[in-house]
Amino acid sequence: MRGDFEAYLNDSFRDKNGKLDLEELLALEDEAEMEVAVIMPNTQPEPPNAELAEAIKGNPRALGCALIHPTEVDPISKINQAADTWKMKGIKLMPAVHGYNVDDEIVRPVVEAARDNGLIVSIHSGPGNCHPTRIGNVASWIPETPVIMDHMGFPDDLDSGIEAAKTHKNIYLGTTILRFHQRWGTNPDQVVPTEIKKANDELGPEQIVFGSNTPEYRPIQVVNAIQRLELGEEAETLIFGGNLARIYGLND
Numbered sequence: 001m002r003g004d005f006e007a008y009l010n011d012s013f014r015d016k017n018g019k020l021d022l023e024e025l026l027a028l029e030d031e032a033e034m035e036v037a038v039i040m041p042n043t044q045p046e047p048p049n050a051e052l053a054e055a056i057k058g059n060p061r062a063l064g065c066a067l068i069h070p071t072e073v074d075p076i077s078k079i080n081q082a083a084d085t086w087k088m089k090g091i092k093l094m095p096a097v098h099g100y101n102v103d104d105e106i107v108r109p110v111v112e113a114a115r116d117n118g119l120i121v122s123i124h125s126g127p128g129n130c131h132p133t134r135i136g137n138v139a140s141w142i143p144e145t146p147v148i149m150d151h152m153g154f155p156d157d158l159d160s161g162i163e164a165a166k167t168h169k170n171i172y173l174g175t176t177i178l179r180f181h182q183r184w185g186t187n188p189d190q191v192v193p194t195e196i197k198k199a200n201d202e203l204g205p206e207q208i209v210f211g212s213n214t215p216e217y218r219p220i221q222v223v224n225a226i227q228r229l230e231l232g233e234e235a236e237t238l239i240f241g242g243n244l245a246r247i248y249g250l251n252d
Helices: 022-031 049-058 075-084 105-116 133-143 158-167 178-183 194-203 217-225 233-247
Strands: 002-009 036-041 064-068 090-093 120-124 147-150 171-174
Touching: 002 022, 002 049, 002 147, 002 171, 002 233, 022 036, 022 217, 036 049, 036 120, 049 064, 049 075, 064 075, 075 105, 090 105, 105 120, 105 133, 120 133, 133 158, 133 171, 133 217, 147 158, 158 171, 178 217, 217 233
Parallel strands: 002 036, 036 064, 064 090, 090 120, 120 147, 147 171
Antiparallel strands: none
């Protein structure tokens, strides 16, 4: 199977009546032959998880992922609601938006609640409060739970992202790095994202998962960029969906 670990059903997908249009997003996934997508809500101070849940309800191709703000009132109840009521499959942490250190002790009960509910943890990576080393600290709290590192720590510290994944086998690096395509050229349809190849060579394809960051980029653009690396059929099979299926238990 093929799948996208990160797609945002945000304001870009509202119809003329202001409702979120899941089918428009899935049409982009179809273009890249992605069978499933982990769907996240609009990134904002008060995460619209309930609206996302309503928009994706009943669609087996859409795996819900709640955006959780650890410093808001009673985040644990929101995780329980995401799992029990909305049947979501993961949570997303955005320290860069919500303004906390991702390895602060306030975060620990949040990710432990995700673990206890069988939810996957995705974390935005970058400098400062969401540095890959900090994400490694989080992964050490929940070693039995997959932790997906969005952006692979790139462009600020890819090496630390790779090192964190080597140290913590529950860390998976997400390929959402096309937003930095200016480093390889001016056209996202022609770039060759060599950092993904570096991660593949040093870490192996077993800990890399495909993510598009849709709607910032169409999934097919990211697929084509990775294919230009010529990683080989076995690696591509794992990256484009095999690892995601294992992480989310889609083959069970």
